[in-house]
Amino acid sequence: MVKKLICSLLFICLLLIISPVAEAASTNKPIQLYVNNKHIAGVNPIVKSGIMYVPYRKFFEAMGYGVHYDPDTRKISGIINGAEIAFWAGEDLIEYDDTSYGLDRAIPVINGQVFIPLRQFGNITKYSVYFDQPKLTVSLKSYGYGQEAAIKELVTKYYETFNPNLLTLDHPVRSYSNLDYDYDANQETSEVPVLDYKVTVDRIKYTSSGEATLQVTYVKHTEELNREDIYGYNLRFEHGQWKIAHEGWLYNRMELPVDIDQKAAVIMENDFSEQNAVLSDLNTYYAAYNAEDFERTLEYTAPSFIKDWYDFSLTKETWAENLKEFFSYSDNRFKLTDERVVFLGKKQAIVQGTLSWSDATEDVAEGDDVYEALIYLEHANGRWTYNYDISLDQDFDHRGEIDIFK
Incomplete structure (x- = not known):
């Protein structure tokens, strides 16, 4: 019994001795550094007075930043992402890309090596820093690392379809959008063949780990239209x-395909009767609209246009009430000339023509606003109905006026 008691006491004492040693051994393990998921061998951060530091020379050389020391000024410098970074041992300052940043404490020299504070270095040079204490690893990830595909998917989808769910919660458009509507399930499909479509992120600048500014170019060629658009975006990770x-339309260029005359001629030759029906119904729509013939205008308006109005609008007013009210205070008039069908599908048709818009209530006389247009129609209820039109004369370029990266 006494032997058992002595053995138990010895075992407990042994545990008390071993445990602190094991803990000390674990804390003495070097911290491992990873940058953009790549292990940086031979560069081990340390923690001093609650601040994590990294030996600058080993770190800079491993990252390819270059190292320069001026013995006269004691200035230590390197190049990161094309911009100079500079600091001084014993000083509480880092300069990067012509901007000065104050540090919590002076840059220390430990065992003859200059150490820089890792977290503040990351904030200055646009890296997020994460310390996994149980695993003794520190991860630096450049702002936006691995996010290219998600960002491109977002700006591609936004260009193709309107969906307020792609916007931040404080975006003003959300305040007057129907957030209960299933935009993805109700996207319209087009019969017009797309011949070429490219989305290019021209430039992206991350202002934080969750914010970015970018410029995107869209080039889309279809059978009836070649267009190029450039947008500027401010994105937020939410x-x-x-x-x-926030988004801004910076550039637009639209032109008809070089073979548009040939396509119109083929339609006229092969579908003469149907193309005449398209033009006749379109002229019926404009005649009714100009005469403020409410019933007939409604009859020749595309059902999908009216459906979209109900789906997107938050007002309790019906489309019919909206149209009547519009006729009551407006003198909108449209004159269509030189019209021809340039695309003819089973449910969709496109007419090219010249539109002259006037409105006496706004002192716009006939002939003051004339533009070449593509007019999109939908076949419904046994007739061709007006859906919408776009102006081919709206080309603009605001890139020289707006610097979105300031």
Whole structure:
């Protein structure tokens, strides 16, 4: 019994001795550094007075930043992402890209090596820093690392379809959008063949780990239209997804395909009767609209246009009430000339023509606003109905006026 008691006491004492040693051994393990998921061998951060530091020379050389020391000024410098970074041992300052940043404490020299504070270095040079204490690893990830595909998917989808769920919660468009509507399930499909479509992120600048500014070029060629658009975006990472906080249309160029005359001639030759029906119904729509013939205008308006109005609008007013009210205070008039069908599908048709818009209530006389247009029609209820039109004369370029990266 006594032997058992002595053995138990010895075992407990042994545990008390071993445990602190094991803990000390674990804390003495070097911290491992990873940058953009790549292990940086031979560069081990340390923690001093609650601040994590990294030996600058080993770190800079491993990252390819270059190292320069001026013995006269004691200035230590390197190049990161094309911009100079500079600091001085014993000083509480880092200069990067012509901007000065104050540090919590002076840059220390430990065992003859200059150390820089890792977290503040990351904030200055646009890296997020995460310390996994149980695993003794530090991860630096450049702002936006691995986010290219998600961002491109967002700006591609936004260009193709309107969906307020792609916007940040404070985006003003959300305040007058129907957020209960299933936009993805109700996207319209087009019969017009797309011949070429490219989305290019021209430039992107991350202002934080969850914010970015970018310029995107869209080039889309279809059978009836070649267009190029450039947009500027401010994005924000919100609830696990990139969202659009602000957007601006910077550039637009539209032109008809070089073979548009040939396509119109083929339609006239092969579908003469149907192309005449398209033009006749379109002229009926404009005649009714100009005469403020409410019933007939409604009859020749595309059902999908009216459906979209109900789906997107938050007002309780019906489309019929909206149209009547519009006729009551407006003198909108449209004159269509030189019209021809340039695309003819089973449910969709496109007419090219010249539109002259006037409105006496706004002192716009006939002939003051004339533009070449593509007019999109939908076949419904046994007739061709007006859906919408776009002006081919609206080309603009605001890139020289607006610097979105300031």
